Amino acid sequence: MQISQRKLDIIKEHAMQVYPEECCGLLAGRYEQSFDGHYENVVYEVAPCRNVLSWDRHMGFEISKTEYCEVESEARSMGYNIIGAYHSHTNADALPSNHDYEHAIPNHTMVILSVRETLVLQVRAFFRPFSEPFQEERIYVKSL
Numbered sequence: 442m443q444i445s446q447r448k449l450d451i452i453k454e455h456a457m458q459v460y461p462e463e464c465c466g467l468l469a470g471r472y473e474q475s476f477d478g479h480y481e482n483v484v485y486e487v488a489p490c491r492n493v494l495s496w497d498r499h500m501g502f503e504i505s506k507t508e509y510c511e512v513e514s515e516a517r518s519m520g521y522n523i524i525g526a527y528h529s530h531t532n533a534d535a536l537p538s539n540h541d542y543e544h545a546i547p548n549h550t551m552v553i554l555s556v557r558e559t560l561v562l563q564v565r566a567f568f569r570p571f572s573e574p575f576q577e578e579r580i581y582v583k584s585l
């Protein structure tokens with residue numbers, strides 16, 4: 442995936458702000474061919490969302506259907522699609538949980554941040570191609 446440093450910073454700020462709860466948000470952009478010929482998700486907009494899980498928000502997250510649809514229609518009006526989502530793991534590694542594996546959407550990028558003591562220690566991205574298992578993908582951070 443590709444993302445600008447500024448948008449990556451927005452995600453990290455969000456994760457630190459809501460600590461010790463998990464943050465969540467949506468990534469809007471396009472699945473594009475990069476300079477070396479392969480296709481990957483390119484993030485053009487980041488939409489921080491509210492974690493509406495009714496309990497244990499430090500252990501999981503949920504984005505409301507209403508907010509998802511609002512972000513999706515706004516993204517489409519700009520010519521983008523929802524290409525993935527991000528969330529944080531508080532006091533845990535940035536690795537997909539069983540729940541994350543089960544809820545991975547094909548062709549979407551799942552960005553996971555590891556936050557400990559209000560600091561973001563690690564950011565990793567995982568991609569689930571159609572009919573293939575989940576795999577880690579490189580995060581290419583573009584300059585501002």
Ligand SMILES: [Zn+2]
Pocket residue numbers: 528529530536537538541553
């Ligand atoms: Zn997770």
